[in-house]
Amino acid sequence: MGQVRAVLTRVWAGRPTSVRASASRAWPVLVNLVRMTVGGVLAYLITLVVTDGPIDLTGSLTALLVMQASATGSMRMALVRVGAVVTGVGVALLVSIFVGLTWWSLAVVIFSSLLLARTFRLGNQALETPISGMLILAAAGQEIAAEVRLTTTTLVGAVIGIALPLLWPPAIPVPSASGAVRRVAAGLAAAFRDASVQVDERPVTRDSVEGHLDAVRAVTGDIGRASDEVSRVRDIWRWNTRAIGRADVGPLLQTGLESLQACAAAARALFIAMLREAPEEASADAFSDDVRSAYAVVLADLGECIDAFGRLVEAETQGEQAQLHEVLDENIELLRETRAILTELMLAEVDDTEQWLLRGSILRAVDEILQVLDARTRARNHDRWRSTQGDRPLPGATTASELVPLDRVLRWPGVARWPGRRRATGQVTPPPAPGPAPRG
Structure with missing residues (x-):
């Protein structure tokens, strides 16, 4: 079982390790899938109302494309992707009105879309232009669409795709990003703890130091994933109605990750310096027993400090940092003593x-x-950040990742009557009031 977990950890870094963690990470994904589905169906239903005769799915198709564009992050990126979609749709509309779907009209749509994407400098979103055009051209070739139908359904889809993300905004992955930063700290802490055990138990050799250095370098992948998660939080935060009135925790996550990156760089420098001076054989140890024992304690304390820092960064996004500040401060003081x-x-x-x-x-x-x-x-940095945010509350897990707040669900009458409901929420049923004392 332990080997299976090790393989899963290597293949799927940052995998959830509990049912609660799995549910918290799966719920925002499911909500986003429901959003996309609702957008496509809603565009189809409105198309039924505003058009007569046979119905195609151009409106639903456009809504999905534009929703995908509008829900990815900042308004600037959304406008670029929406522009790519609209450009491709426009090219396809012009071609389909006069020609329809043939091999050479397909070539015209692809070439013209790519040319316009290049002209408008759409960058990484350039391929969405010909893709949108090809899909619209295929819909136009079904003997359903006339130019009015295509124009109407396309506009319906575009309106739904832009409006729905504003009314039903995408989840802000704060828990996922803070967990990713926490995993970076856990990886560095584990590398120092393993090095502490080996340094304490056996002489320092080149092979053992290479193993420690490889463990620190392996954290680079976690740093990259955490950086992507933090960037997603900062991008999705902009122009997101969920973020209205909430404190922006993006700077906390960013500075925390930057600190851990600096720790990783220092750890690499430490083990590289050891690697240069470490002997090939255990018989020629570069440290005496006393120095090795003290060095092992320092390495263990480094691991504890980094782990406490990672937990602190995660707790700051939840408003639970007070106790962890004290824990980190105590670990730092212990590290200073052992370092001396x-x-x-x-x-x-x-x-x-x-x-x-x-x-x-x-x-x-x-x-x-x-x-x-x-x-x-x-x-001090946290206090300075808090002063810039005023009295705005933190984006808790409920605000950031749930369609309907859980506490509101639990107040519904049917749910409140479920067996064991009071025990599950920590509420204790008060004992019945004592009746009148028996007579006689």
Whole structure:
């Protein structure tokens, strides 16, 4: 079972590890699928009302394309993608009115759409222009569409695709992004903890240091995924009605991730310096037993500090950071103490220039991490961020990722009468009021 979990972790980094985590990550995806489905069906129903005769699905098709464009992030990107869709639709409409679907009209639509996308500098969204045009051209070739029908249904789809994301905005993936940042910290912490155990149990060799360095480098993938998640939060936040009146936690996630990136860079520098000086065989250890024991404690403390910092960043997006600030501050103080002990032991055993370089590189890397993770500095930055946000509440998990707030669902009369409902919400049924004392 442990091997299966290891394989799953390697194949699917950041996978949910509990039923609750799986549900919290699957729910926003399901809600977005429902949004897209509702948009397509709604465009079809409106097409039935505004047109006569046989009905095609051009309106639903356009609505899906435009909704996909409008729900991805900032208004600027949305306008670019909507422009790509409308350009392709316009080209297809002109061709279908006079020609219909043939091999050479298809070639004209593709070439003209790509040319216009290049002219309008649509960039990465350029391919959506010919794709939209091809789909509209195919619909026009079904002996259903006249130019009025195509124009009407296309406009219906475009209006639905633009209006629905404003009325029913996409979920803001704050929990997913904070969890991704948390996984970066957990990966770095695990690398330091494993290194601590090996340094404490056996002499430092080149092979063991290479393993530690590979573990730190493996976190790079987690950093990239976390960066993508944070970027999604900041993009979707703009022009999203869910974000109205809510505090923007994007800067908290961004600065937290940048701090962890700095820690990862310092960790790589630390193990690279060790790799340069580490002996090939265990018999020629670069550290004495006392230094190795103190160094192992420092590595373990580094792991604890980084892990506490990751939990702190995640808690800041939930308004639960007060206790974790204290935890991080205590871990930092312990790390400073063990770092001072390690420094004294290293200085007492320096014999040559190579040892000076190795020990200086280790201590410098520890100092860099201490400076980056300073709890008091993080608290000041958080207070400064809070002052820019005023009294706006945080975008909790309910606001960020649920179509209907869970607490509202649980207040519905039918749900409130479910067996075990009070026990599930932590409410205790009060005992019945005592009746009158028996007579006689």
